[in-house]
Amino acid sequence: MAKAFEGAGLRYLHLVDLDGAKAGRYVNGPVLERICTQTSLQVDTGGGIKTEADLRLAFESGAAQVNIGSLAVKDRETLLGWLARYGGEKIILSADVRDRQIAVAGWQEQTRVEVTDFIRGYMAAGIRTAVVTDIAKDGMLTGSSVGLYTDLLQALPGLDLVASGGVSSLAELDTLQAAGLGGAIIGKAIYEGRISPEDLGRWAAEKSEGRGEQSEREDA
Structure with a gap:
């Protein structure tokens, strides 16, 4: 699938280690390495990714960046240490939200941490990019939470914000780009045939030649 994305002219891939999420450690390093080398x-x-060994494995296997979610809520000091050692450009803050509050542990644990405050606290420590998933939208193909993203961008100037959840058409990507987002994660819409990799590749090429490039991150 990764080669198909590359063949369609796409440049970015968002790779989730579901096995690792269940195991509590990063386990699909060999898969990541094959994608990055081939x-x-x-x-x-x-x-x-719970330990620095997991983090190093991801980087050594070829990842350009890693996403940190639950650990950012549960162990702030560890993430602050990683940011100091690896830099904010290497670590993406991942925020899964329900009613604008952070959920963790595969969405099973709801916190009272408000997403704007959560991201702001890590921007002060060097975070540049955040992926925000609206749990109510994820996998539903009913459209993105543009209002949520617009509010975040207004409250957090300088944030490179990536949308996740609900994207079902190229027109929605136009809307997200116009709102100021730096990218969007697209998964189910590709696998269900709503958006083809080829059409997405052409869309990205047109945008990079025109108003500026947006990161269309395919979800695998």
Whole structure:
């Protein structure tokens, strides 16, 4: 699949280690390494990254960036240490939200942490990019939470915000780009045939030649 994305002219891949998320450690390093050595895709990955050994494994396997979610809520000091050592450009803050409050542990644990405050606190420590998933939208193909994203961008100037959840058409990507988002994660819409990799590749090429490039991160 990664080679198909590359062949369609796409440049970015969002790779989730679901096995690692269940195991509580990053386990799909060999898969990541094959993708990174056999394609030119820039890969960001997450799922099960709980220790610095997990983090190093992801980077050594070829990841350009890693996504940190639950650990950012449960162990702030560890993530602050990683940011100091690896830099904010290497770590993406992942925020899964329900009613604008953070949920963790595969969405099973709801916190009272408000998403704007959560991201702001880590931007002060060097985070540049955040992926925000609206749990109510994820996998539903009913459209993105543009209102949520617009509010976040207004409250958090300088944030590179990536949308996740609900994207079902190229027209929605136009809307997200116009709202100021830096990218969007697209998964189910591709696998169910709503958006083809080829059409997405052409869309991305047109945008990079025109108003500026938006990161269309395919979800695998």
